[in-house]
Structures are given as C-alpha cells and as structure tokens.
Amino acid sequence: MEVIKQQIAELLGKTIGFDVSSIGETTFHRALETRMNALAIDEPVLYFERLSSSYMELRRLIEEVVVPETWFFRDQQPFSFLSKHILQSKKYLSGKPFRILSIPSSTGEEPYSIVMTLMDAGLHQNQFHVDGIDVSERVLARARKGVYRGNSFRTKDLTFRDRYFVKEGNVFEIKENVREKVLFLQGNILQPGFMESLGQYDVVFCRNVLIYFNPEAQEQVIGYLYNLLSSGGLLFTGYSEASLFFETPFVPVSRAKTFAFYKEDAKSVETKLYTSYKSNALARQIPRxxxxxxxxxxxxxxxxxxxxxxxxxxxxxxxxxxxxxxxxxxxxxxxxxxxxxxxxxxxxxxxxxxxxxxxxxxxxxxxxxxxxxxxxxxxxxxxxxxxxxxxxxxxxxxxxxxxxxxxxxxxxxxxxxx
Ligand SMILES: C[S@@+](CC[C@H](N)C(=O)[O-])C[C@H]1O[C@@H](n2cnc3c(N)ncnc32)[C@H](O)[C@@H]1O
Structure with missing residues (x-):
C-alpha cells in the first residue's frame, strides 16, 4: 500500500480500531475514492491533509469503511440464553430493571431482538432498558426509523415478524412498543473515557465488531467490556470472536452456540478492575x-x-x-x-x-x-x-x-x- 494510504489506514486504526485487512485493500481504496471524488480531490496526499484537519471528514470516511451487516435474531441461541439468564437471576426476583447494551447496534436489529426476547419472556416494559450504540450516524438513523426489508429477516422462524412488525408494502415497520424501548446513541468504543461514561450494564452484546479491529484495539475493548459489566454480568460475543476472551478474566458459559461469558460474580471481585485482575494473574506465577x-x-x-x-x-x-x-x-x-x-x-x-x-x-x-x-x-x-x-x-x-x-x-x- 502506498505510504499515504498506509497513514490513512493507521489513522483509522488509532481512531476506531479499524484494521484494513479485515475488509481488504480494494474495499478500503474504494472508500477513499468515494470520499476523494465527493471532495473533488485527486491526490491522496491532499486528502490526508484534509482528513487530518477535519473531524467531520474523518467521520465521513468512517461511514464509508464500517461494515453494518446484521439481521434479527442473528445466531438465535444467544437470545434464548439471554431470556433464561434473566428469568433465573436474583435481580429478576428483586424487580429491579435490567440495563442491557448492544454495542455496536448497527441498524438496530440486535437491540430490537433483545427487546422482543424480553417481551416474549414476559418482562414488563419498565423491567428493562436497552441502549444501542454505534459509531456510524448513518446506521443509527436507520435504527431509529425501524423500517426493514427482507435482508434483515434471515432466520427460519419468522413468527416474531408477525407479532412485532406492521407490513407496509414490501417493508416491515417495527411496532412502537418495541421501538421506544431502545435508546440509540452515537459513540466510538475506543474513544477515551466513552465506555467509562456509560455506567454499568447487566448484559452486554458486543458481537461482530472485534473481528474488524487490530490486536491492540481488541485488547483495549476487552478491558473496557470487563469494567462495563456489573458483577455476575453476561457478555455475548460474536462466534469468531469468542477465542479472544480465552486468556481474560471472563468465564465462558458452557452452553451450545451462545458465545457468552460471565464476569465473575464473587462479591470480592465486584470492584476489581480488569487491570488489577491482570496483575493478580502475574502474582499467580510466584511459586509458594x-x-x-x-x-x-x-x-x-x-x-x-x-x-x-x-x-x-x-x-x-x-x-x-x-x-x-x-x-x-x-x-x-x-x-x-x-x-x-x-x-x-x-x-x-x-x-x-x-x-x-x-x-x-x-x-x-x-x-x-x-x-x-x-x-x-x-x-x-x-x-x-x-x-x-x-x-x-x-x-x-x-x-x-x-x-x-x-x-x-x-x-x-x-x-x-x-
Ligand atoms: C457487523 S456490525 C455488527 C452489528 C451487530 N452487533 C451484529 O452482530 O449483528 C458492525 C458495526 O460496528 C460498528 N463499529 C465499527 N467500529 C466501531 C467503533 N469503534 N465504535 C462503535 N461502533 C463501531 C459499525 O458502524 C457497524 O455498524
């Protein structure tokens, strides 16, 4: 890759964790071309200058490189396990509301699937809150609208569509009682201080994003996720991302197709941060x-x-x-x-x-x-x-x-x- 394009790739790596190899150089170059054409800039070096001095341009380029692929009830099992986990948890009995996060939420299929799961499980509207966060304003605008086409419905069982959507011509609009349960926010997982500002969640879905990240960003996000979860909280990862959590303090849920991990629930680790856990792991190596x-x-x-x-x-x-x-x-x-x-x-x-x-x-x-x-x-x-x-x-x-x-x-x- 040319030096300038390499520098642009590095800038994206630092800002949103993006690893060019995850989408391939051709797609990356096409994204650059789209932006350069839009600005009528011919030279990559001039475009890099613009990019380095304009936050808005950086946001626009990010819109071009992100992959928003998603659909309702993707992988299915995580959602059945979520419902089981919630119904069996102490918090459910206490009646306190659950805080659930879908990050990244993309166009909304994942957070809305969470809402439908919890409604099917019999939870009352005020027993849970779902937040959906994504770096792309473009996908969030579509998520807030809640209007979907066939591509968002890829599961065999589509009975949920009859219950929670209204058909308008060839599109399906999500019903208001589901739509209003998700609060969508724009945010970058890697922006310093952002994840800390969100408070703690009982359940976090962080699926199919780490695969696009470079190893440093992956490690950073794993640490953020650990701190983001409350004690005993549950994390869902993507199927090809689960192995990234093997050498971390997360405890795998040994249940088929869930790709889920618990944050340890012992009271003593409640306030421990990921970093202190890591130093404990080092202490383990001192023979006694x-x-x-x-x-x-x-x-x-x-x-x-x-x-x-x-x-x-x-x-x-x-x-x-x-x-x-x-x-x-x-x-x-x-x-x-x-x-x-x-x-x-x-x-x-x-x-x-x-x-x-x-x-x-x-x-x-x-x-x-x-x-x-x-x-x-x-x-x-x-x-x-x-x-x-x-x-x-x-x-x-x-x-x-x-x-x-x-x-x-x-x-x-x-x-x-x-
Ligand atoms: C493939 S979708 C995953 C959606 C959903 N979680 C799923 O599994 O179906 C990836 C999403 O990650 C978002 N994304 C990429 N980098 C991000 C970052 N640094 N912070 C927040 N969202 C990011 C993209 O905008 C895109 O919508």
Missing amino acids: PPSKPALRTKPSTSKKPSALPAKAKNKEYTAVKRLADEGALEEAANRSETYLSLHDPSANWYCLLGVIRDCQGRKEDAMDFFRKALYLDPTHVESLIQLSLLVERNGDLERAKNYKRRAQRLLEENVNGG
Whole structure:
C-alpha cells in the first residue's frame, strides 16, 4: 500500500480500531475514492491533509469503511440464553430493571431482538432498558426509523415478524412498543473515557465488531467490556470472536452456540478492575511452598451420599471461589478437598481446585486436577483453557495450542449444531 494510504489506514486504526485487512485493500481504496471524488480531490496526499484537519471528514470516511451487516435474531441461541439468564437471576426476583447494551447496534436489529426476547419472556416494559450504540450516524438513523426489508429477516422462524412488525408494502415497520424501548446513541468504543461514561450494564452484546479491529484495539475493548459489566454480568460475543476472551478474566458459559461469558460474580471481585485482575494473574506465577499434598487418585464415579442439598452446594462453591479470590488459598483448597471427599466428583470443583493449586505454584497438582475435571467432563471449556495457559507458561506451546484448539472447537461446535 502506498505510504499515504498506509497513514490513512493507521489513522483509522488509532481512531476506531479499524484494521484494513479485515475488509481488504480494494474495499478500503474504494472508500477513499468515494470520499476523494465527493471532495473533488485527486491526490491522496491532499486528502490526508484534509482528513487530518477535519473531524467531520474523518467521520465521513468512517461511514464509508464500517461494515453494518446484521439481521434479527442473528445466531438465535444467544437470545434464548439471554431470556433464561434473566428469568433465573436474583435481580429478576428483586424487580429491579435490567440495563442491557448492544454495542455496536448497527441498524438496530440486535437491540430490537433483545427487546422482543424480553417481551416474549414476559418482562414488563419498565423491567428493562436497552441502549444501542454505534459509531456510524448513518446506521443509527436507520435504527431509529425501524423500517426493514427482507435482508434483515434471515432466520427460519419468522413468527416474531408477525407479532412485532406492521407490513407496509414490501417493508416491515417495527411496532412502537418495541421501538421506544431502545435508546440509540452515537459513540466510538475506543474513544477515551466513552465506555467509562456509560455506567454499568447487566448484559452486554458486543458481537461482530472485534473481528474488524487490530490486536491492540481488541485488547483495549476487552478491558473496557470487563469494567462495563456489573458483577455476575453476561457478555455475548460474536462466534469468531469468542477465542479472544480465552486468556481474560471472563468465564465462558458452557452452553451450545451462545458465545457468552460471565464476569465473575464473587462479591470480592465486584470492584476489581480488569487491570488489577491482570496483575493478580502475574502474582499467580510466584511459586509458594507446597502445603498438604493434593488428591492424586482417579476421580471415583461411585455415588456418595450428598452431604449438602443442591442450593447449599452452590453456596459452598461460591464461598470457596470468593476465598480463593481474596487470597485465602490454603483454606479454599482445604474446603474444596473436603467437599470433594464428601460428594460425587465434579468437574467444576476439580477445575476450581486446579486454579487454586496453580495460584499456589503447585503446577503438577493443578494439572492433575484440570485433567480430572476433563476426565469427568471432556467438554469442560474452562479446564481446557486453564490447562492451555498452564502448559503455555511451562513453555509447551504445542500442547497449549492443542488445548486451546479443543476449547475453541467446543465453542465453534455450537455454531454447527453441536
Ligand atoms: C457487523 S456490525 C455488527 C452489528 C451487530 N452487533 C451484529 O452482530 O449483528 C458492525 C458495526 O460496528 C460498528 N463499529 C465499527 N467500529 C466501531 C467503533 N469503534 N465504535 C462503535 N461502533 C463501531 C459499525 O458502524 C457497524 O455498524
């Protein structure tokens, strides 16, 4: 690419995270030509001068390069999972309204699908608020209008269209009670301070945008998203973006085709920021003296009498996780081992014990526990991710890649009906 065009690409990279290779050079050059023709400028160097001195021109070029491709109920499963998540959450019982964000919202199909999902789930109008944010004013104008053609309806099941749209000739207009539930705002995910200014959300849809970003921008956005979610909040990513979240503090939801991640819900991490979590991850690598030897036996599959009812088991798990987060690692490990000695083997508990032993610098024990978790549940994505990180730190990049691939395949299987 010529130097000037390269500089323009870099400017777009810095401003909106855009990576030219994601749309291809031909499309990028066509976008430049469109703008240069509109301004009757022949020389790229003159156009670069204009671009560097005019914020409005930068906005116009951004309009040309963004990809607004979207449709109603894209991927479907995220929406059924959203409804389940909301109905099962404590907040639902408390009656407090949910804050949900679709960023980027593009022409509105995603945020309106969220509204229809929640209305179908029986939520009252004042039990939730949906915000839709996008960098492009052009797509937002279409979103606010709420008028759609056939291309926005690509799912097999179109019964929602009969219930929530009015047909006018060959277009479909969204009904007012759905339209008024979404507040559309113009905003750039990467603009310093913008995401912080939004407050916190219970659920964030950030799908099919990171694929257009350069790696630095992707990392930055992942950090913003972490801080944007409230404790226990839920993030939906795009199918080809899920693997970007593997080495982050987000916890994958092991459910087919959702590509969703939880922000940890332990109270102790409520106020933690992404950055402090990262430094904890570094602290993990400092070896500590080994304490009581860990279980080394193969997990038994024989049923043991359960010492605790299901609700109390979950409570114990959350409490032990919180202890581990607070750094009381030995106590957390002892309680995990006690739990495992009294109850049926559980992949989640083995994985938790693995994480604790890893934090204590007891890599071999940690590895053993992650393997036990996978022995019980070969689809335990978190154990695969933890194992990949562990062997990667040991320098075994090939095995790390294998574990990551397995985890990724499990997430991808979701798309292909697994
Ligand atoms: C492919 S659409 C995704 C829409 C929807 N989330 C979905 O998955 O169907 C990508 C959208 O990202 C928007 N976008 C690109 N860069 C952005 C940025 N830095 N901040 C906010 N929105 C951005 C574009 O304007 C475009 O509408």
